[in-house]
Amino acid sequence: MKVTSFPKNDHSNGWYNGLGDQPPASVLHGDSTADWVVVGGGFSGLAAARRLGELRPDDRVVLLEAGRIGENASGRNSGFVIDLPHAISQEQPEHDHRQIRVNRMAIAWLAELIEQHQIRCQWSHRGKVHVAATNRGRRNLEVMASRLGGLGEVHELWDAARLKTYLGTDYFNFGLFTPGCILMQPAALVTGLARSMPENVEVYEDSAVVAFDDGPSKILTTAGGSVTTPQVVLSTNGWTPGFGFLKHQLLTMHTFASLTRPLTESEQVALGGEGDWGTIPSTLGATTMRYTQDKRLLIRRSLRHRPDFTIRPDDHDSIRREHEETLKKRFPMVPDVGFEDTWGGVLCMSRNHVPKCGALADGIWAAVCQNGVGAAKGTISGRAVAELAAGEDTDLVADMTAYEDLQRFPPSWITAPVFRAKIAYARLTAGAEA
Ligand SMILES: Cc1cc2nc3c(=O)[nH]c(=O)nc-3n(C[C@H](O)[C@H](O)[C@H](O)COP(=O)(O)OP(=O)(O)OC[C@H]3O[C@@H](n4cnc5c(N)ncnc54)[C@H](O)[C@@H]3O)c2cc1C
Known part of the structure; x- marks a missing residue:
């Protein structure tokens, strides 16, 4: 075949x-x-x-x-x-x-x-911080913390001051740190x-x-x-x-990331923070971020359902603009650090x-x-x-x-609009987490 x-x-x-x-x-x-x-x-x-x-x-x-x-x-x-x-x-x-x-x-x-x-490969034992900028995000993280506690897993709840010291930005007011990532x-x-x-x-x-x-x-x-x-x-x-x-039985989605050039020494000082880090959002449709060992910032957000695996040129441009806005909101102290690359990749669910x-x-x-x-x-x-x-x-x-076995999805004429609607809803309701 x-x-x-x-x-x-x-x-x-x-x-x-x-x-x-x-x-x-x-x-x-x-x-x-x-x-x-x-x-x-x-x-x-x-x-x-x-x-x-x-x-x-x-x-x-x-x-x-x-x-x-x-x-x-x-x-x-x-x-x-x-x-x-x-x-x-x-x-x-x-x-x-x-x-x-x-x-x-x-x-x-x-x-x-x-x-x-x-x-x-910059292998780094820095754990991950789930971050929240809204009350809704905070509630999600509190639920997650209580479930981690139930499993006996080590975690720490961080306030806004601890987050600022660690990340440099004061954008977030609540965090959940887990050390094993x-x-x-x-x-x-x-x-x-x-x-x-x-x-x-x-x-x-x-x-x-x-x-x-x-x-x-x-x-x-x-x-x-x-x-x-x-x-x-x-x-x-x-x-x-x-x-x-x-x-x-499989659903594919594209998600997108953008990576800046390395920050200059004065930008690194302006950013602050305690070295490299990674954050995970507290709500669906929001932003994942990295600050890498080679001093670049990464923004990962935006989902598109493209069953033919094709990223359209307008996807790329609009997503880059979204990522630029996200970067500016979180890191106003480094206004001139632009992205070198924006790309999409396929997730399989x-x-x-x-x-x-x-x-x-x-x-x-x-x-x-x-x-x-x-x-x-x-x-x-x-x-x-x-x-x-x-x-x-x-x-x-x-x-x-x-x-268990993978369950079947309904036919694509049902799933495609449903997933597009879910993605749009998550985007609309992400608010300040986006
Ligand atoms: C932007 C983005 C951010 C993500 N962030 C994270 C993260 O931080 N942590 C995490 O754990 N996961 C993350 N993921 C998901 C993660 O990357 C995937 O789950 C993972 O790469 C899946 O690995 P895989 O080997 O199963 O599939 P893939 O990496 O998709 O590999 C499948 C391979 O099959 C090859 N292939 C397909 N058809 C053929 C063919 N006909 N002949 C030969 N080769 C073929 C493809 O070229 C591909 O290389 C992210 C994904 C994206 C896109």
């Missing part, structure tokens, strides 16, 4: 552009066989390929990525590797404990790899992971799978060649329906907020749908699916296969 949807890369990702010249892509040429093919070079695919390489050192593992690793969502995100879920269910604490356990396993594994391979430069992390694979793992970029024969011997065809294999792992997130699987980590058909596996927070979740899902496919009986496999 022909694969029906493909990622579109507009080369606008500020994190990737900031890495400087990159080595040319190794592109798949010619026909060959492999023991395993992993499709997709985001957190999930990188973890799956690595783990298969580790578990089966004599097998040939091939990873096929449509674009450049680091240009994908995994290299375009805000750089939070979260341990604690943003939404804590309360009714099912065992689910929250499981999610926290696997997220922490992902963080520990990534930390080990960064140390072992000396991956320079890691901050990083995502494009640096994923390119570093891709370049430090076990010897038996071959990574091909600019090698989109355009056709997929899913018989007993699976054939994955790219523009330059093909690989025949008995075992395929799809780490293709929102593009998985294009391979014929999980149709009507399920209706019941669970991932798909497991078998799709005989010899076809998936680790997809990270529900908007894939740095930890994608990493651990990729590792788990590799262990499952390789026949390993691990606690991680038990944890990741305990999720």
Whole structure:
């Protein structure tokens, strides 16, 4: 069958552009066989390929990525590797404990790899602060704090003065700090992971799978060649329906980020604060922010539902203006620091907020749908699916296969207007949190 949807890369990702010249892509040429093919070079695919390489050192593992690793969502995100879920269910604490356990396993594994391979990605143990500028936001954070307390998770409530000291800005009046989140430069992390694979793992970029024969011997065809294999792992997130699987079970949305140039020394003094930090909003549709180790400010907000994966030129311009307004409101002390880059990336969600980590058909596996927070979740899902496919009986496999099945969405003529309305409502009601 022909694969029906493909990622579109507009080369606008500020994190990737900031890495400087990159080595040319190794592109798949010619026909060959492999023991395993992993499709997709985001957190999930990188973890799956690595783990298969580790578990089966004599097998040939091939990873096929449509674009450049680091240009994908995994290299375009805000750089939070979260341990604690943003939404804590309360009714099912065992689910929250499981999610926290696997997220922490992902963080520990990534930390080990960064140390072992000396991956320079601004890995920073600074935690995250959920911030509120309104009473509604404050109430949301109080509920979250009480649920974290119920789970026995360490957290601190911060007042306006503590927030100003930490962040520099006095825009917020209430904060909830949790210490276990890691901050990083995502494009640096994923390119570093891709370049430090076990010897038996071959990574091909600019090698989109355009056709997929899913018989007993699976054939994955790219523009330059093909690989025949008995075992395929799809780490293709929102593009998985294009391979014929999980149709009507995944919803994709674009979200957007802008990154400034590095602040000058006098701007750093004017900003103040206690070093690098990351903030998460207290309400839906509001703004995530970073101040990076290399002294840049990042704004992440704005959602668009674009099922054809196309970012329109007017999306880009209006979103950049939104981000500029947000930056000016929060950081009036550095009025001249403009954005160098604004970009969008694709989030993949399920209706019941669970991932798909497991078998799709005989010899076809998936680790997809990270529900908007894939740095930890994608990493651990990729590792788990590799262990499952390789026949390993691990606690991680038990944890990741305990999720319920993905629920179906109604047809797109119903979901598309509903999601657009929800996004518009969240935007309208975000108020000063936006
Ligand atoms: C602006 C933004 C901010 C975000 N902030 C955060 C954050 O701070 N923390 C966090 O945890 N998450 C965040 N996310 C979400 C996170 O980036 C994703 O959940 C994560 O990248 C998903 O990883 P993945 O490997 O499952 O999918 P992806 O990174 O989407 O990788 C899927 C890969 O499959 C490839 N592919 C698709 N089709 C084909 C094909 N036919 N052939 C070959 N390859 C193919 C794609 O090119 C892509 O590289 C953010 C996302 C965005 C866009």
